[in-house]
Amino acid sequence: xxxxxxxxxxxxxxxxxxxxxxxxxxxxxxxxxxxxxxxxxxxxxxxxxxxxxxxxxxxxxxxxxxxxxxxxxxxxxxxxxxxxxxxxxxxxxxxxxxxxxxxxxxxxxxxxxxxxxxxxxxxxxxxxxxxxxxxxxxxxxxxxxxxxxxxxxxxxxxxxxxxxxxxxxxxxxxxxxxxxxxxxxxxxxxxxxxxxxxxxxxxxxxxxxxxxxxxxxxxxxxxxxxxxxxxxxxxxxxxxxxxxxxxxxxxxxxxxxxxxxxxxxxxxxxxxxxxxxxxxxxxxxxxxxxxxxxxxxxxxxxxxxxxxxxxxx
Numbered sequence: 001x002x003x004x005x006x007x008x009x010x011x012x013x014x015x016x017x018x019x020x021x022x023x024x025x026x027x028x029x030x031x032x033x034x035x036x037x038x039x040x041x042x043x044x045x046x047x048x049x050x051x052x053x054x055x056x057x058x059x060x061x062x063x064x065x066x067x068x069x070x071x072x073x074x075x076x077x078x079x080x081x082x083x084x085x086x087x088x089x090x091x092x093x094x095x096x097x098x099x100x101x102x103x104x105x106x107x108x109x110x111x112x113x114x115x116x117x118x119x120x121x122x123x124x125x126x127x128x129x130x131x132x133x134x135x136x137x138x139x140x141x142x143x144x145x146x147x148x149x150x151x152x153x154x155x156x157x158x159x160x161x162x163x164x165x166x167x168x169x170x171x172x173x174x175x176x177x178x179x180x181x182x183x184x185x186x187x188x189x190x191x192x193x194x195x196x197x198x199x200x201x202x203x204x205x206x207x208x209x210x211x212x213x214x215x216x217x218x219x220x221x222x223x224x225x226x227x228x229x230x231x232x233x234x235x236x237x238x239x240x241x242x243x244x245x246x247x248x249x250x251x252x253x254x255x256x257x258x259x260x261x262x263x264x265x266x267x268x269x270x271x272x273x274x275x276x277x278x279x280x281x282x283x284x285x286x287x288x289x290x291x292x293x294x295x296x297x298x299x300x301x302x303x304x305x306x307x308x309x310x311x312x313x
Contacts, residue, residue: 001062003028005170005202008228009134011035012175013102013197016183020099022088023071024081027062028134028201029104036069040257044265056271056279079109082118082131086192089122089129093190100128100186102179108139110153122192123161130182131162131194134169136201137223141214154196162192169197170228173235202227272311273299 003010010031017023025032030043042054046064049057054065055073065073072088075081085103092099109115110133122129133153137144150156157164163185167178175197182193200223204211211220236242277284277292284292299306306312 001027001206002203003030005223005228006134006136006199007031008172008232009132009169009175009197009199010104012172013104013132013179013195015172016176016179017102018099019070020097021070021183022085022092022099022101023069024085024088024101024103025071025074026078026081026105026109027074028106028136032104033064033066033069033071036066036071038064038066038069038071039261040254041261041264042066044258044261045268048262048265048268049270050265050268051271051275052265052268056275058271058276079105079112079114079118081105082109082112082114083121085129086118086122086125086127089127089192090125093126093128098187100130100183102130102132102183104132104134106139107133107135107137107144107147107153108142110156111139111147119156119160119162119192119194126190127192128186128190129192130179130186131192132179133194133196134199135196136169136199138201138205138211138215140205140209141211143215152196152198154194157194162194164194164196166196166198169199170226170231172228172232199228200226270307270310272313273306274313 006028010029014032014035019036023032023036043064045053046055046059047061049055049061051057055063059073060076063074063076065071072081072084081103082105085101089101092101105115119131121127122131135144135153139147152166154164154166165178165182168174178195182195185191186193202220202224233242233247273295274292276295277288280288296312299312
């Protein structure tokens with residue numbers, strides 16, 4: 001899962017949040033985590049599902065999370081993070097903290113019932129939460145024109161009594177300013193704010209997708225000409241804050257860092273089979289212990305049932 005074409009939405013909004021704010025994302029907010037301090041090496045460990053990954057291999061790849069960075073683990077089902085974020089925001093309100101929850105989702109996820117439940121709860125409970133929708137035009141192969149007939153996602157906010165704003169999701173400065181102001185309003189008034197960042201998914205939905213089957217090359221080329229990274233780079237170059245040699249050196253060093261991280265993660269061992277039952281309770285209850293013993297007995301009787309790189313202990 002990539003975030004090509006949506007980098008400004010992620011990084012621009014992340015820069016306007018604080019580490020005290022609680023964050024929930026979907027699949028494409030790598031930039032949010034990295035801004036908050038999540039490293040490439042941590043991402044590699046999680047994707048390889050090794051013992052150093054925060055989930056110890058018990059979650060799908062790219063489902064990152066970090067308690068230290070106040071970043072809830074990504075959930076596979078679309079939109080489930082929305083009501084969770086409202087609950088977290090309400091808890092912040094009850095605790096009297098000067099912080100908010102921020103939740104990311106796509107325009108496709110906004111068609112889920114969880115979206116409507118979440119914004120209604122947030123409004124009626126006056127929860128300090130930022131709903132950050134990255135409208136990238138496509139929900140896998142479904143265009144946004146088949147998701148709604150009204151005025152996008154921001155147009156839904158007023159009907160729920162929620163202040164809303166639409167912003168150029170390809171402009172990092174615009175996203176930052178919109179998010180900073182929205183956060184100020186949410187925290188000061190203990191209320192939700194909806195941000196719709198208009199962007200474009202330049203890449204395929206995932207590595208198993210071929211988007212050329214459902215969208216034209218002309219469409220993709222038009223949007224790639226407005227690449228948010230290039231737009232921000234041009235701003236830096238125009239003000240002599242950056243140069244082409246720095247750009248070349250940075251890309252080379254990051255490529256080396258990614259390859260080194262992947263190589264290191266590949267060498268780390270997988271967590272033992274017993275880890276599948278751990279980290280839920282402080283002390284394992286009888287029913288989980290019973291299930292673990294049954295699993296161990298089954299694998300010992302049928303070794304082929306367990307991958308060879310997972311220790312049976």
